[in-house]
Amino acid sequence: MLEMEIEELRGKLQVMKHLGDEDDAAVQNKIKEMNDELQEKVDNLENMEAMNHTLIVKERQSNDELQEARKESIKKRFPSGEAETKGVELCSLWQENVKNSAWHPFKVITDDNIIEEEDDKLQSLKQEWGDEIHSVVVEALKEINEYNASGGYPVVELRNLKEKRKVTLKEVINYIVDNIKLAVDIFLSLLCVAD
Numbered sequence: 001m002l003e004m005e006i007e008e009l010r011g012k013l014q015v016m017k018h019l020g021d022e023d024d025a026a027v028q029n030k031i032k033e034m035n036d037e038l039q040e041k042v043d044n045l046e047n048m049e050a051m052n053h054t055l056i057v058k059e060r061q062s063n064d065e066l067q068e069a070r071k072e073s074i075k076k077r078f079p080s081g082e083a084e085t086k087g088v089e090l091c092s093l094w095q096e097n098v099k100n101s102a103w104h105p106f107k108v109i110t111d112d113n114i115i116e117e118e119d120d121k122l123q124s125l126k127q128e129w130g131d132e133i134h135s136v137v138v139e140a141l142k143e144i145n146e147y148n149a150s151g152g153y154p155v156v157e158l159r160n161l162k163e164k165r166k167v168t169l170k171e172v173i174n175y176i177v178d179n180i181k182l183a184v185d186i187f188l189s190l191l192c193v194a195d
Contacts, residue, residue: 002041002045005041006041009038013035013038016034090129097121097137103121105119122134125137143157
């Protein structure tokens with residue numbers, strides 16, 4: 001909002017400078033007032049941006065500290081050998097929960113399926129194991145619901161793991177074409193060697 005006000009004021013100031021008479025004291029006073037107001041708004045914007053940056057840094061530090069404390073808590077909760085076993089058990093449990101077609105933690109809004117945050121299972125998971133694990137389960141629920149909400153069984157899907165998204169049909173075709181070209185080139189080079 002402040003950025004829009006600044007741009008609007010700059011525009012008005014430019015118009016005043018072009019249309020105004022340089023010898024007219026009233027016009028010069030108005031231009032000075034507008035310049036002062038513009039400078040004040042620019043200063044306010046810079047202060048807000050600096051404060052926002054500071055808050056973002058503090059939030060990241062707090063989040064890092066929280067995650068570190070959570071990791072320590074989990075290590076202390078289970079002995080090192082048992083922690084891995086417990087992790088596997090929890091993964092299996094939540095895989096079964098996600099596959100359960102009778103569990104519907106969705107609130108339908110238009111055509112999108114939104115996870116119902118008031119769902120007791122999801123809230124319990126978030127409180128006990130944190131946001132990261134909660135997010136993974138929520139994402140799995142969304143994907144299963146997208147493909148087959150009534151069946152509740154997983155569907156194999158090509159994923160771009162670096163960008164954490166589905167692979168597009170265009171990307172699949174490009175991959176196949178590139179690999180066919182590579183295979184043909186290798187085959188032709190082998191034929192040349194055989195001659």
